[in-house]
Amino acid sequence: MRVRFERTGERRYAVAVLRDRHGDLRMDPAPGYSDLIPHDLVHLVVEEQFELRKGIFGQLAAGGNAGTFVPTDELRTKAWARNVERRNRATGGDMARSEELAAQVYPRWLRHRGHLPGSHDVLQHPPPTDLTATDLDRAFERLDDLAAQWRGIEVGGAMTIDWRWPERR
16 A cells, blocks of 8 residues: 655645555545644554554555545445445554554654744643653654655645555455
């Protein structure tokens, strides 16, 4: 599965999910735009770095839609919705953990990079974390790499990231 982050406007982005075993999906607009890094790209990083195979992107790889993505190549029929809802219920067990980790990692990464509370939605007091300094450093390094790519993309451009685990039925 490939995940494409598209800069669709001055302060807008979309996420396209290109799957081999299931139909492609899209979320446009996607929530949490930032000039630094899109919110959903933070989720991809924490799921990748902390091996959450049943988070948002794991559910997408298993044929679900994370409750927000829509098909690009097939009709949204009642049968499609039933199948996706069944997959959503059977997968996605790490989605809450993905949200927790994104809330823990993102504000700490921003502060680590010198952004002050109040800028870029940096929380005055981020939630407590059970992550080690090594865990955070590993996530920060990946965020730095992807943020540098994102900042170089103009409106109309995109970046594509391979999901590290195979799609499943």
